[in-house]
Amino acid sequence: MTLSRKVRGDEAHRTLARRPLYATPGETTEVPRYRLPEHGMDPDEAYQIVHDELMLDGNARLNLATFVSTWMEPQASRLMAETFDKNMIDKDEYPQTAELELRCVNMLSQLWRSPDHEEATGCSTTGSSEAAMLGGLALKRRWQQRQRAAGRSTERPNLVMSAGVQVCWEKFCRYFEVEPRLVPWTPEYHQLTGAAAAAACDEDTIGVVAIMGVTYDGAYEPVAEIAAALDALQARTGLDVPLHVDGASGGFVAPFLTPDLAWDFRLPRVQSINASGHKYGLVFPGVGWILWRSPEALPDDLVFRVNYLGGEMPTFALNFSRPGAQIVAQYYNLIRLGREGFRRIQQASMDTARRMAERIDALGPFQTLPGSAIPVFAFRVSDPHVSYDVFDLSRELRSRGWQVPAYTLPPDVSDVAVLRVVVRNGFSADLGELFLADLERVMAELATQPAHHRPRRSAFHH
Numbered sequence: 001m002t003l004s005r006k007v008r009g010d011e012a013h014r015t016l017a018r019r020p021l022y023a024t025p026g027e028t029t030e031v032p033r034y035r036l037p038e039h040g041m042d043p044d045e046a047y048q049i050v051h052d053e054l055m056l057d058g059n060a061r062l063n064l065a066t067f068v069s070t071w072m073e074p075q076a077s078r079l080m081a082e083t084f085d086k087n088m089i090d091k092d093e094y095p096q097t098a099e100l101e102l103r104c105v106n107m108l109s110q111l112w113r114s115p116d117h118e119e120a121t122g123c124s125t126t127g128s129s130e131a132a133m134l135g136g137l138a139l140k141r142r143w144q145q146r147q148r149a150a151g152r153s154t155e156r157p158n159l160v161m162s163a164g165v166q167v168c169w170e171k172f173c174r175y176f177e178v179e180p181r182l183v184p185w186t187p188e189y190h191q192l193t194g195a196a197a198a199a200a201c202d203e204d205t206i207g208v209v210a211i212m213g214v215t216y217d218g219a220y221e222p223v224a225e226i227a228a229a230l231d232a233l234q235a236r237t238g239l240d241v242p243l244h245v246d247g248a249s250g251g252f253v254a255p256f257l258t259p260d261l262a263w264d265f266r267l268p269r270v271q272s273i274n275a276s277g278h279k280y281g282l283v284f285p286g287v288g289w290i291l292w293r294s295p296e297a298l299p300d301d302l303v304f305r306v307n308y309l310g311g312e313m314p315t316f317a318l319n320f321s322r323p324g325a326q327i328v329a330q331y332y333n334l335i336r337l338g339r340e341g342f343r344r345i346q347q348a349s350m351d352t353a354r355r356m357a358e359r360i361d362a363l364g365p366f367q368t369l370p371g372s373a374i375p376v377f378a379f380r381v382s383d384p385h386v387s388y389d390v391f392d393l394s395r396e397l398r399s400r401g402w403q404v405p406a407y408t409l410p411p412d413v414s415d416v417a418v419l420r421v422v423v424r425n426g427f428s429a430d431l432g433e434l435f436l437a438d439l440e441r442v443m444a445e446l447a448t449q450p451a452h453h454r455p456r457r458s459a460f461h462h
């Protein structure tokens with residue numbers, strides 16, 4: 001659940017104990033749970049209440065559901081604590097934080113192979129979702145300009161992508177009134193192919209999105225093949241459809257583990273790329289990146305120039321104020337690890353993921369989905385004789401503290417349900433062994449229980 005609701009009736013009057021520790025009878029007072037208290041309290045007391053409430057959250061290190069970093073070095077945490085007060089928008093006040101953002105954009109343009117003769121341009125965001133909104137808006141605006149110049153309608157824009165896109169792209173389409181043209185998955189093929197992408201395009205297509213690290217199974221879509229199909233489409237019909245790469249996860253994996261794979265600005269068709277700094281960029285939640293291949297790919301009328309903070313600041317973002325600490329932490333990671341450090345870490349996570357996937361396949365009733373290219377794997381129950389399903393396994397693993405989501409694949413293949421494991425920096429081979437031992441224990445327990453009415457099949461929750 002991401003939306004909060006107004007609490008009504010008796011529940012609205014519930015209270016919290018003010019002295020949860022060492023309470024003496026008669027001394028414990030209460031504070032309203034859902035109403036603003038009339039008076040404040042001592043900071044230690046407030047800290048203790050909040051701290052105790054948060055103990056009920058899952059243990060982030062045992063969360064195999066999220067792609068987002070749950071561990072950083074103490075030095076990075078210290079830098080973040082030192083910069084919690086910096087606002088990214090105040091570039092005139094914090095020119096050095098702005099300089100670190102600029103350096104990150106430059107390092108990413110190098111990592112994503114921007115040709116020397118081109119000037120890539122980009123910015124940090126709160127994550128890949130905001131980056132997707134900005135990337136989608138640039139595609140839409142460029143399409144509007146092309147349509148107007150050709151005297152054609154701008155009424156019905158569409159965006160072509162696989163049915164396996166992350167929800168942020170469906171959000172973009174709904175929020176900014178673009179038809180999501182989702183190419184379905186088939187039982188045999190779980191990716192957008194070049195042929196399917198080109199076939200779905202028409203003169204109202206603002207762009208095609210290809211994914212490097214599909215959320216459901218970790219696969220890379222064949223970006224070069226899609227680019228070639230769009231080149232051929234242009235040669236055949238004159239339609240010039242730009243390609244955006246959603247590298248939320250793969251943008252920080254492919255440059256280190258498969259440097260020869262051309263999925264990035266080496267392909268002239270690729271106009272923009274996004275990635276999550278807080279996923280395999282190894283930063284705590286709150287940072288993403290988007291780069292355009294050249295200033296021409298980012299229409300100037302989307303960029304606002306404000307002067308009320310001193311200086312004239314170009315800004316393209318959905319937020320105004322935004323914490324700067326994550327950008328500082330991203331820069332720390334980039335210089336702390338360098339190319340070799342990133343390669344080692346991503347390779348270690350990849351090795352752990354592959355080893356775990358092999359061991360899970362060897363257990364018997366399971367089959368991992370093929371094709372994952374990032375340290376993520378999904379597996380399904382393939383033995384029709386076992387009495388449990390992935391939802392049972394997910395629930396039982398949770399009782400041991402492991403958070404492993406179970407979900408069905410996209411429409412057209414939604415009869416397949418999988419469990420997904422995301423291996424991140426900090427998930428050691430040792431924790432992997434503990435997980436496998438718990439998985440085997442849970443399998444044995446479930447095998448002895450008759451199948452009963454259990455909650456079944458949930459669609460994917462991002």
Ligand SMILES: Cc1ncc(COP(=O)(O)O)c(C=O)c1O
Pocket residue numbers: 067126127128129130166168211213214215246248249276288
């Ligand atoms: C492929 C893909 N795109 C976009 C996103 C959204 O990223 P963020 O959580 O950084 O907004 C995700 C998140 O898992 C993803 O896997």
